[in-house]
Amino acid sequence: MSHNKAYIAVVGTIFAAAAAVLDFFPRSAYSELEKRELSAFPVFSADSLRSGAFTRAVSAWFSDTEPFRDAFMTFSMKLKDWQRLRTGAGRVTFHAAEPVAAAGATADSAAVGGPQPAVVDENARIVNSGGIVIAGEGGRIRGLVAFGGGTAGCKAYADAANLYAETFGPSVRVYLMVIPTAIEFYCPPSAARCTRPQRPVIEEAHARLAHGVRAVDVYPVLQAHAGEDIYLRTDHHWAPLGAYYAAREFARVAGVAFRGLDAYERRVVRRYVGSMYGYSREIGFKDAPEDFVFYVPHETSYTTTYVDYTVDDSFRITAESRPHGGPFFQRYRDGSSGAYCTFMGSDKRLTKVETSAPGGRRLLILKDSFGNALPGYLFYSFEEIHVVDSRYFLKNMKAYVAENDITDILFANNIFKASSPATYRNYVRFLSQPGTVPPRPAAPPADAADAHEAAPAAGLPAETAAGNDSITAS
Secondary structure (H helix, E strand, O other): OHHHHHHHHHHHHHHHHHHHHHHHOOOOOEEOOOOEEOOOOOOOOHHHHHHOHHHHHHHHHHHHOOOOHHHHHHHHHHHHHHHOOOOOOOOEEEEEOOOHHHOOOOHHHHOOOOOOOOEEEOOEEOOOOOEEEEEOOHHHOEEEEOOOOOOOOOHHHHHHHHHHHHHHHHHOEEEEEEEOOOHHHHOOHHHHHHOOOOHHHHHHHHHOOOOOEEEOOOHHHHHHOOOOOOEOOOOOOEOHHHHHHHHHHHHHHHOOOOOOHHHEEEEEEEEEOOHHHHHHOOHHHHOOOEEEEEEEEOOOOEEEEEEEEEEOOOOOEEEEOOOEEOOOEOOEOOOOOOHHHHEOOOOOEEEEEEEOOOOOOEEEEEEOHHHHHOHHHOOOOOOEEEEEEOOOOOOOHHHHHHHOOOOEEEEEEEHHHHOOHHHHHHHHHHHHOOOOOOOOOOOOOOOHHHHOOOOOOOOOOOOOOOOEOOOOOO
């Protein structure tokens, strides 16, 4: 009987302690692991109380903002990792995506296509189509986003470039770059059935380009340097070194000057763990951080001007700031998970860089977050560089190109983003939108899901400024 009493006392103490933590400790507001703002306490109204919406929202808030959320999730991942059967350095696992409706990888661009077998081989596991392949372990662990697009996936992206070339005429040179992702070069043979080849999709896009639109084929360039650190292991983005090789190829096609890495200062953010940790819930990424290495030009002068956008929960722009100066290269501490935001700090802004480069060429880059790493290598090449994100641009594109005397337009999007119909729709809309803040819609826009990058976990923004030393989290 005494043993039973002791057991009941221990269990009761644990439950009482857990209840005290959940009820009285400060609620979590931001998840570093998930890279997102957690739910806010709902606004009360009599109507929401009568309908039950208020109590449901309070319940969701209470669950989402539990104290020490990241600590508990990390402990859970460690337990799962300890329980997992080890298969050696060649271990390959597959983490299924959440439902794609809220993810950046839309159904037509990210699903591998049809049900997948439950087992690929003894070292790889498939649960559902779409998701992350995790290859290796220890310091060699790498996360890879499975690609499921067909060869027609980027045709609309090519059509957008064709439309811009037709709209602006021969006075503006138009280029198209489709950026392959890491799985194309690092997918283990045992996981090959998880993904589809990207090269045929890129070639189909190039074949569709109208006369005068120039393809910037970075695939063979990146393939030739795949033995180097051109993609991040712990993040879904490429590494700045990969962007360097892509920028060099673009400069060659555009016929502008380009400087080698000896004209840059090498900088490092150590102990970087990127988006794959949160997307996959794989503790191995946290245990195997990498160096985030980037390059700052030191033999040219430049100034950067920003216009910042405020967006609502549907990622629709609701306000824009006045132009203001700021550093192009943001500063991050070692261990910061936001280091990929080194370039410009956020996607939700319009960027203009004035350089000391001669020649009078003015470049406009139409990009997703992969394109953020490109401009810094082109300060020696163009007199001005304007950077527009495919999701966040308020002005009228025709007026913007004319007012800024743009001479070159580069479409630079990763293959997931290039395969998204919403990307095409956004680029077309830029040409005719009025250039003013629109009224907030009654319902989210049809392409609101595409406000996130092509990353497999639902509801997790690909870019945040978590841990940024110089700007607010975006």
